Amino acid sequence: MAVTWQIATVVSIRRETATARTIVLRIPTWRGHIAGQHLDVRLTADDGYTAVRSYSIASSYDAATSDAHDVELTIEQIEDGEVSPYLVTHLSVGDSVEVRGPIGGWFVWRPQQTEPIQLIAGGSGIAPIMAMVRASTALVAEGAIAPLRLLYSVRSPATAIFAEELRGLDARNLVEVTMVYTRGGPEGWPRRIGRVDAADIVVACWPPDASPTCYVCGPTAFVESAAGLLVEAGHLPDLIRTERFGSV
Ligand SMILES: Cc1cc2nc3c(=O)[nH]c(=O)nc-3n(C[C@H](O)[C@H](O)[C@H](O)COP(=O)(O)OP(=O)(O)OC[C@H]3O[C@@H](n4cnc5c(N)ncnc54)[C@H](O)[C@@H]3O)c2cc1C
Known part of the structure; x- marks a missing residue:
């Protein structure tokens, strides 16, 4: 996937702890990622103000599965944070956010790596x-x-x-x-x-x-x-x- 902004739709949400949840995003153009890569998420307020934060992809990718266009982000709410409280407590199934990725080529694990x-x-x-x-x-x-x-x-x-x-x-x-x-x-x-x-x-x-x-x-x-x-x-x-x- 080219690293340009795409619209992602929230298809499900799982509560992980009292302050963290996993958001499953469907990105129709998604072509896969390597474990360890992240996405940028951009939120835009009604007045046009934007905030961008990075979130690691917590799911692995398998092109053969029916959910190959779904990407999971697991987000911990930071008290007084600008973006994470919105993602953890307000974002709902059916909502859209802009995302850009996958990003990163160093903090990754590839299946060819068989070392400990x-x-x-x-x-x-x-x-x-x-x-x-x-x-x-x-x-x-x-x-x-x-x-x-x-x-x-x-x-x-x-x-x-x-x-x-x-x-x-x-x-x-x-x-x-x-x-x-x-x-x-x-x-x-x-x-x-x-x-x-x-x-x-x-x-x-x-x-x-x-x-x-x-x-x-x-x-x-x-x-x-x-x-x-x-x-x-x-x-x-x-x-x-x-x-x-x-x-x-
Ligand atoms: C490559 C990358 C991947 C990331 N992946 C994830 C992820 O998978 N899940 C996730 O929950 N977060 C992840 N983050 C952190 C995320 O990008 C945000 O920084 C975080 O959600 C806080 O954003 P905020 O707008 O709520 O807080 P802000 O408004 O940006 O910051 C509010 C206050 O919290 C402090 N702060 C910011 N981030 C943290 C933090 N992580 N821990 C403690 N204090 C912090 C700031 O210094 C500031 O004082 C990742 C960051 C990077 C760079």
């Missing part, structure tokens, strides 16, 4: 990471799965997006998931509560000698901290790809 993959997500940074998980695990039937590990940091169990889907994939040994809770864990949680630290990287991630490609996504400070911990643990900077979502 280390995924690290903070909060809504799980969106493009989930596209990678879904794209990779969809290939299981063809025996072409890349070994995936995911370190997912959230404030509490209630704020974990895609928690059930991830538990199911973990139970089937399709992705090894380690959760990190920064404010409070589930009842009886045996691990430390707090931000991702060096010990989490050693315990939950592929070791540097497995040469995993690492994908780190989330709020800027989270990404910088996690990428720094990977380098300190011995991972090569060239194998670390990052996507920063915002200033906090």
